[in-house]
Amino acid sequence: MKLESVDISQTASASAIVFEALKRAIIKGELKDGEPLRQDEIARLFNTSRIPVREAISRLQEQGLVKSQRYKGAVVAGIAPEEVSEIFDFRALLEGHVIEQAVPRMSKETLSAARSYCEEFVASSDPMEWGDLNRKFHSALYQASGLSYHNGVVNAALDRVDRYLRAQLTLTDGMERANIEHMGILEACEKQDAKMACDRTRQHILGAKNTLINHLKSK
Amino acid sequence: MKLESVDISQTASASAIVFEALKRAIIKGELKDGEPLRQDEIARLFNTSRIPVREAISRLQEQGLVKSQRYKGAVVAGIAPEEVSEIFDFRALLEGHVIEQAVPRMSKETLSAARSYCEEFVASSDPMEWGDLNRKFHSALYQASGLSYHNGVVNAALDRVDRYLRAQLTLTDGMERANIEHMGILEACEKQDAKMACDRTRQHILGAKNTLINHLKSK
DNA sequence: ATATTGCAAATTGGATCCAATATATAATAT
DNA sequence: ATATTATATATTGGATCCAATTTGCAATAT
Numbered sequence: 001m002k003l004e005s006v007d008i009s010q011t012a013s014a015s016a017i018v019f020e021a022l023k024r025a026i027i028k029g030e031l032k033d034g035e036p037l038r039q040d041e042i043a044r045l046f047n048t049s050r051i052p053v054r055e056a057i058s059r060l061q062e063q064g065l066v067k068s069q070r071y072k073g074a075v076v077a078g079i080a081p082e083e084v085s086e087i088f089d090f091r092a093l094l095e096g097h098v099i100e101q102a103v104p105r106m107s108k109e110t111l112s113a114a115r116s117y118c119e120e121f122v123a124s125s126d127p128m129e130w131g132d133l134n135r136k137f138h139s140a141l142y143q144a145s146g147l148s149y150h151n152g153v154v155n156a157a158l159d160r161v162d163r164y165l166r167a168q169l170t171l172t173d174g175m176e177r178a179n180i181e182h183m184g185i186l187e188a189c190e191k192q193d194a195k196m197a198c199d200r201t202r203q204h205i206l207g208a209k210n211t212l213i214n215h216l217k218s219k
Numbered sequence: 220m221k222l223e224s225v226d227i228s229q230t231a232s233a234s235a236i237v238f239e240a241l242k243r244a245i246i247k248g249e250l251k252d253g254e255p256l257r258q259d260e261i262a263r264l265f266n267t268s269r270i271p272v273r274e275a276i277s278r279l280q281e282q283g284l285v286k287s288q289r290y291k292g293a294v295v296a297g298i299a300p301e302e303v304s305e306i307f308d309f310r311a312l313l314e315g316h317v318i319e320q321a322v323p324r325m326s327k328e329t330l331s332a333a334r335s336y337c338e339e340f341v342a343s344s345d346p347m348e349w350g351d352l353n354r355k356f357h358s359a360l361y362q363a364s365g366l367s368y369h370n371g372v373v374n375a376a377l378d379r380v381d382r383y384l385r386a387q388l389t390l391t392d393g394m395e396r397a398n399i400e401h402m403g404i405l406e407a408c409e410k411q412d413a414k415m416a417c418d419r420t421r422q423h424i425l426g427a428k429n430t431l432i433n434h435l436k437s438k
Numbered sequence: 439a440t441a442t443t444g445c446a447a448a449t450t451g452g453a454t455c456c457a458a459t460a461t462a463t464a465a466t467a468t
Numbered sequence: 469a470t471a472t473t474a475t476a477t478a479t480t481g482g483a484t485c486c487a488a489t490t491t492g493c494a495a496t497a498t
Contacts, residue, residue, distance in 0.1 A: 058274045062281040071459045268483045290489045
């Protein structure tokens, strides 16, 4: 008799665990810009040696999320306002293109999933959750494009600015405006109007960029 | 008396050296798709221990240039024809945008530098050099945009397909066509016609994609 | 002959140790 | 008191060692 081959939970390597945890902490903004990442301290936190920690830091550096100097260690990478601005422009270009490709490939399930993220988004009162749901909403739509490389790059760009985006959502009318614009994008998708979805996505991103830049300048 | 603080040749870390060397070897195609990267072997080659090698491999993995499996090691990441196709589409979108932004910011020096790369390109008979000069030509023009994040992403995408691009250049009329199209792009830049530079760049990339895909399918 | 089992070698992941460098602190000179 | 030097501590980079896992190969059974 032959048994079905079961994937016994391939427990991830320590370095992968540390990497994911640090990445999440940086993206969410729990680790502040410029905050040093002490290998020893992190190793103790995860009950490992410094080796997996160093591999994790190497990978984070490659993603641009931390900056290291030889013998001085790694710190959470800050980001200049001009770079924030450039990354939002980049996102506008790319995400517009991706959603345009995605629209003709969206299933009913995709659209209803996006809609429910949208509803959770307005229902939620936890600012930390807004960022996640915002991202899930967009990501659900983008996935339909089938463009895995494009989506990978989109996610990498988002990782770099996610914490600022979250901050932007908490500004006065950030949530409200985001929700209106999400509905507009969703509507375009449901109408199968790819060009409109593209334009609205770009406006959504460029609008967020402007309020964010103004906010950064004002202090 | 106070001496000027001199930056004594900050010799790079071993892991950085190994990383750069492996990256170059993969990009140039010296390491073939699927070829395993043995930590021990590489460590001996560079007279180091396996630790820096592992950090280098971690970083390469993050860039998508190698794929690792726990306890099985890392291999040079192959790439499916569909992914090649997607990356060329991605490049067309992005590089078109970048050169469009770059055109109004191009100095005389930029243009003459690009022109000389172009001339070296036609003069060279070494297929390996073609790839380098091709890349230097485009890069020189893109740099003028000042869009460092965009350019970083462009380079990462190029790194993934560089070896296939080189192969494409060596095809029958690859060189000849590339040169004609380069001249066309350069002409558009010199005429300060940003839209034309954008369109020609996109056609250049999509044309290369088509010949490459046909070539991949034919065998 | 083919498939299965049981080692032995090879290879990777991680821990511990040492060397190189940076940072903080105390001692000294002006 | 301030600035400079010397010293101690902390931290990172890398080497070596051990454990976990895979892979290759021989022995065995059918």
